[in-house]
Amino acid sequence: MGEQSKQPGCCKRSELAYERAFRVIPGGVNSPVRAFREVQLCPVFIRSARGSRIWDIDGSEYIDYVGSWGPMILGHAHPAVVSAVQQAAALGTSYGAPTEGEVELAQRICSAYPSIQKVRLVSSGTEAAMTAARLARAYTGKDILIKMIGCYHGHCDSMLVKAGSGVAELSTASSAGVPADLAAKTVTVAYNDIHTLTLAFKKHQGQIAGVLIEPVAANMGVVLPQPGYLQQIRQLCSEQNAVLVFDEVITGFRVAFGGAQQLYGIQPDLTCLGKIVGGGLPCAAVGGRQDIMDMLAPLGPVYQAGTLSGNPLAVAAANPSLNLLQDPACYQKLEQSAAALAEGLADAARKAAIPVTINRVGSIMTCFFTDRPVQNFDDVKACNMPRFKAFFAAMLQQGIYLAPSAFEAMFVSLAHTTEDIEKTVSAAYNAFRKIL
Ligand code: KE4
Numbered sequence: 001m002g003e004q005s006k007q008p009g010c011c012k013r014s015e016l017a018y019e020r021a022f023r024v025i026p027g028g029v030n031s032p033v034r035a036f037r038e039v040q041l042c043p044v045f046i047r048s049a050r051g052s053r054i055w056d057i058d059g060s061e062y063i064d065y066v067g068s069w070g071p072m073i074l075g076h077a078h079p080a081v082v083s084a085v086q087q088a089a090a091l092g093t094s095y096g097a098p099t100e101g102e103v104e105l106a107q108r109i110c111s112a113y114p115s116i117q118k119v120r121l122v123s124s125g126t127e128a129a130m131t132a133a134r135l136a137r138a139y140t141g142k143d144i145l146i147k148m149i150g151c152y153h154g155h156c157d158s159m160l161v162k163a164g165s166g167v168a169e170l171s172t173a174s175s176a177g178v179p180a181d182l183a184a185k186t187v188t189v190a191y192n193d194i195h196t197l198t199l200a201f202k203k204h205q206g207q208i209a210g211v212l213i214e215p216v217a218a219n220m221g222v223v224l225p226q227p228g229y230l231q232q233i234r235q236l237c238s239e240q241n242a243v244l245v246f247d248e249v250i251t252g253f254r255v256a257f258g259g260a261q262q263l264y265g266i267q268p269d270l271t272c273l274g275k276i277v278g279g280g281l282p283c284a285a286v287g288g289r290q291d292i293m294d295m296l297a298p299l300g301p302v303y304q305a306g307t308l309s310g311n312p313l314a315v316a317a318a319n320p321s322l323n324l325l326q327d328p329a330c331y332q333k334l335e336q337s338a339a340a341l342a343e344g345l346a347d348a349a350r351k352a353a354i355p356v357t358i359n360r361v362g363s364i365m366t367c368f369f370t371d372r373p374v375q376n377f378d379d380v381k382a383c384n385m386p387r388f389k390a391f392f393a394a395m396l397q398q399g400i401y402l403a404p405s406a407f408e409a410m411f412v413s414l415a416h417t418t419e420d421i422e423k424t425v426s427a428a429y430n431a432f433r434k435i436l
Helices: 013-026 077-090 101-113 125-140 194-203 229-239 258-263 312-325 330-353 379-382 384-397 418-433
Strands: 046-050 053-056 061-064 118-122 143-148 186-190 208-213 242-249 270-273 284-287 355-363 362-366
Touching: 061 418, 077 101, 077 312, 101 118, 101 284, 125 143, 125 208, 125 242, 125 270, 125 284, 125 379, 186 194, 194 208, 194 229, 208 229, 208 330, 229 242, 229 258, 242 258, 258 270, 330 362, 330 418, 384 418
Parallel strands: 143 186, 143 208, 208 242, 242 270
Antiparallel strands: 046 053, 053 061, 118 284, 270 284, 355 362
């Protein structure tokens, strides 16, 4: 490992860069979580990355468990991806016209996800979720959407909501700029609470257009669906003529090649994909039942469009990435590495007498600072956040780059080695002892 970062989460050049950034970019970042606000540190500016490592602009090296928030399952700068993108760039970066590469990617997605009969490529997970919500409303002719508290589906207005005052009440906006009467067309209920979801369907009988859910939640930290939960939602949506949307922007090609729907054996009506599906470039997708997807323009009445949708460079990164990932050995290796990491972290915490709960599915996990199970957003909020903050800083100081938020996941890639895992576990033991 190169020279370690001199101080937690910040190095001189990052501080100077952040000052410059702050003057021209709101909050100095192009996505809020990158500002390190929750951990109250100066964000680290990155110069380069390769495999499991990233380097900041002072040359400090880190073992990376953010992986650009999920896309980098192969590791950074994978040779097959880099050369494909370089070759594509030489042929032009965007045409605004159909290409064979997009068809190849669409065929790969449809063959990996039996529930996806047709798919539309877009440029972000937000666009995918926004389009899925619009399709659900158009297909059912109903207006109300249901989402789970703690799940994140991007920043389209209908998803920026928080639970209403009473149980299964209509939501209020969670962001300025979202009209109250639009927020009120989304109901939010607790994750893993099938009783309240059932109540919401009863309370808003005949008005529910669709349910959007992360089949494994990863935006409140990793929270697993309780046994039978997803099956019950599937049954409710079928009975109530509501569209079931699996937001697999994180879990797609992550927890299994066929995503959480393969892992849990559930067929949603629509699926949102992102992150890995773009090989680290801006490409996402919304797909599902043909009778719903064919409502999209130019075939049907639901308008959706995008200048850079199916961009040739993004598609050039995506196709070789999915080609590599279709080897089952990939997921066996990811499982081995992630299980070793989770066991090592649990063992280190036990030795340091720090209570933690580690939730893991495949190569995503979260170490919660609590001695209790974590099964919904209230459980997450009850965790010891000051301990998380101190742990984050202590890990960063030892060259381990974690998500700067307690509401995110750790992402293990195929590039993480046994030595990386061992170094991480050893650093975690030191960090646990420091935060006692
Ligand atoms: P994007 O619009 O950021 O591509 O995707 C939105 C989105 C949709 N659905 C799920 C399940 C997601 O996790 C996301 C985005 N994830 C966050 C991190 N948890 C992206 C990081 C960021 O906001 O900078």
